[in-house]
Amino acid sequence: MSEIPGDLKFLKSHEWARVEDADQVRVGISDHAQSQLGDLVYVELPNVGDHVEAGNACAVVESVKAASDVYAPVSGEVVAINEALGDKPETINEDAYGDGWLFVVKPDAEARDELEELLDPDAYAELIENDEH
């Protein structure tokens, strides 16, 4: 299990969010999630311009084992998607917190509270620790 970067926030459903600036929140799934799913073979991303709602399913990651919904950690407009995953979904297995990002959201003005509610790395680490026992 790789170290969890300190600048990430998490949903209980294993998505991470990185606030890069006020207009840009990058989203992916955690290293724990990719390891539970196994080899990823297919990723379905939202379209640039789509509006996503915090807590709603907006992408699908599919592994050799199962399909899994990805929930938006924050509401806003999708401004970028990781198109490289179309040909190389295994990037998520290899680098979940880096090159394996899924999409970037420009948060709505009122989305600040949503970000506050996300888990910090320590709380998330505790959550997955309990998951495994």
Next chain:
Amino acid sequence: MTKQTILNATHRAAGAKMVDFGGWDMPLHYGSQLEEHHAVRHDAGMFDVSHMTVVDLRGNRTREFLRHVLANSVDKLKVSGKALYSCMLNERGGVIDDLIVYFLSEDFFRVVVNAATRDKDLAWIEQQAQRFGVSVTERADLAMIAVQGPHAREKVLPLLHPEDRARIEKLGKFVAGEARGPGEMELFVARTGYTGEDGFEILVPESHAVALWNALAGAGVKPAGLGARDTLRLEAGMNLYGQDMDEDSTPWEAGLGWTVVLDENRDFIGRAALEKQKAQGVPRELIGVLLQDKGVLRHGQRVLTEKGEGEILSGIFSPSLGKSVGFARVPAGAGENLRVDIRGRELPLRAVKYPFVRDGKACI
């Protein structure tokens, strides 16, 4: 209580992700299912299949008994060591299980049945065996390791006793023989498998199973889990019991008609029902399907056809093809114009011949 094979600790020490499979604690993968799949397609991999049930049948009337309980004909088995794949049917023609039967001598046959169906299989076999005076002995003392891949045989053979090596090397496909392994351990080596690749399935006394596994690993055979086993067998067009057929489907409806022999003067269990269904017209069939779009076919997805609805039985992302393939059960004569419902979206589905992959090569 989950059951464990004798190799359980070995799998755990190798970092396997373990899952419950039919009541057994088995390795799903050892890190990457995809890598294990490719190892078997291109080199050599090994599977712990000790959870499978080995049953020895003895008695003068064993052949007669098997002519009665199996839909395939054991009359094809004439040379000692020869194996046959068959369904065992109920009176309705439904599949109780699929199995491999080995002919060893006129009063000794060995069958290998599935793990998840062990209890009902043994009960059925014992019940039917009684009136033929056939003794039924489960061989829980034997572990089983399947070594599969284009280089599997050349990695196994050097581990065998020099006096046995040439004989085992010459075994034809679907033939088994006895041999001594490392430290003179007694092995039953069959040139069979469930991957579409060449290789052996080896029965070994439990007390020697870990030593054999380690010797194989030392020879460069890569451990592979149930995940890779599933993608390999489906690419090879092989059915999985409980998913592709069960007691409510006949071999005609499960793509297993090729295993049924309606020979003269043989009254096997289920025959009357099969003949009746054939005469009336088989209502459903199993077909191979390919998803052109991105996405993965999964068990239970709805298939839409001009003749009505069907469903995906087995579906995988095929590592060898880079696309999703599967088996579907559809109304007979459903034709080519198929769609599959994947999470509310209807995607076009192509009916294709299977096997999808054989001996390392794509067939579609």
